[in-house]
Amino acid sequence: MEANNPRIPSGEAPRVALHSARRVYRAVNGHARVERVGNEASSTWFLRAAGEFDADTVACLREAVGDARRDDAERILLDVYQVGFWDSTFLHALVEAHRGPAGLVLVGPLPFRIRRLFEITGTLRL
Template sequence: MTDRMPQWDDPSPRLVLVSGLPGWRAVNGEALVCYEPSASPATVVLSAYGEFDSDSVDCFREAITGVCTTQTERVLLELTGVTFADSAFVNELLAARDRCRLILVGPLPRPVRRLLKAAGVLSFFHIALDDGPE
């Protein structure tokens, strides 16, 4: 697990508090999605940490389900803490993109960029603050 990944105390619940804010922790695997404060009530900021695969991607799905409401205009998804992702994560990103206006915030980690590019879906996403090669 990365040094940047926030730590939590209780290993059982999926919805946890991280620094006093809600977070969604994978039941299996080492993945966490944290809610971050935003200056705009219509903008939701989520930060993803760890490894997202078929065993752990459920926490991302739950986070998106929890924040995509009729009042949400956009979801900024910060991915710099993602150390591994597979096709299950790509599928969830695509599903999230269909549910709400999803903006990936970079710089995208190399494994995420490679995966999205190899899957042929990198251009499907709006990516902010990314200086990586296309």
């Protein structure tokens, strides 16, 4: 099929450009993950968190944020819509990430439970 394509010289394999980066950070114990999606060359990192975040699983979030900082990300966007459980460790990791050199911005629909946690703890303004 490709041999008949006039844009691909005969005998040469088509080149595929990788436009997106996808990396999944998984908790060693428990059910939590953070996935990086989006443009590899972008100075903005888009992360999607899912699962249950507590002291045993929050390391995957910290690792993803740390990689973004090492990559000199100017902004980190985090979707928390699929987070089903969190504790104060998760909240602390979010506050730490927000205060870092690459600001953290929560995007997408914010579940009521997380919004309420921010209201109760006084961190909603962050």
